[in-house]
Amino acid sequence: MNEAVREGGCACGHVRYRVAGEPMMVHNCHCRLCQQQTGSTSVVNAFFESERIELLTGELTRHVVQGGSGKSHTIFRCTQCGTAIWSQYSRLGSLSSGLRAGTLDDPGSVTPDVVIFTASKMPWVTLPEGIPAFPAYYDFAEVLPPDRLARLQALVARRQAGEG
Ligand SMILES: [Zn+2]
Ligand SMILES: [Zn+2]
Numbered sequence: 001m002n003e004a005v006r007e008g009g010c011a012c013g014h015v016r017y018r019v020a021g022e023p024m025m026v027h028n029c030h031c032r033l034c035q036q037q038t039g040s041t042s043v044v045n046a047f048f049e050s051e052r053i054e055l056l057t058g059e060l061t062r063h064v065v066q067g068g069s070g071k072s073h074t075i076f077r078c079t080q081c082g083t084a085i086w087s088q089y090s091r092l093g094s095l096s097s098g099l100r101a102g103t104l105d106d107p108g109s110v111t112p113d114v115v116i117f118t119a120s121k122m123p124w125v126t127l128p129e130g131i132p133a134f135p136a137y138y139d140f141a142e143v144l145p146p147d148r149l150a151r152l153q154a155l156v157a158r159r160q161a162g163e164g
Contacts, residue, residue: 007056008104010083015058017085019099023048024151025144026101026110030125031117033066037075038084041125045087045098046110049155053086053097060085093164095155114143 009016023046034043060076071090076097077083086097101107115133127133132143140152158164 004109006104006106006109008085008099010058010078010081010085010103012078012081012083014080015060015078015083015085016056017099018054018056019048020052020054021048022148023099023110024096024148024155025114025140026112027098028112028115028131029117030115030121032120034117035120035122037065041122042115044101044107044110044112046101046104047096047098049151050088050095050097053099092155092159095159095164114138 003021005018005020007016007018026044026046028042028044030042035041037043059079061079063075063077064072065075066072073087073089075084075087078085083103084100085103086099088094088097101110104110112128112131115127115131116138117136118127118133119135121127132138140149144152155164
């Protein structure tokens with residue numbers, strides 16, 4: 001079985017990356033912080049084990065901001081054009097990175113598993129049919145298929161053991 005390999009990058013071409021396999025989970029988040037940080041309706045983050053992501057070219061700057069959970073999260077941006085490439089959240093630290101789906105060369109190749117923080121969605125936004133939506137956060141075990149949940153739980157265990 002061939003694993004999917006996707007590539008992506010920033011708007012100016014300085015940063016290019018490659019990511020192997022399917023995401024553990026894909027979030028479409030409509031929280032106010034994601035709205036502010038992106039200037040848009042919401043963000044689409046595809047979460048992978050960080051080991052699956054290879055930075056091919058370019059450099060990233062780190063910006064520590066607040067996340068929807070109230071804890072800090074770090075946005076990694078292109079040093080040249082400022083495009084946000086991925087984020088790391090306190091729950092999994094550096095073990096997992098949430099790739100901004102819009103930076104993939106084929107952004108349609110990932111689909112959100114969940115739409116979250118719909119309580120603060122812009123009123124004119126229509127939620128997609130067939131994708132579970134939650135007013136705030138959600139329970140991973142209720143949504144993710146067993147194989148992807150197992151990957152996530154493996155990272156949680158490593159984090160609890162002091163990694164990342
Ligand atoms: Zn750039
Ligand atoms: Zn959010």
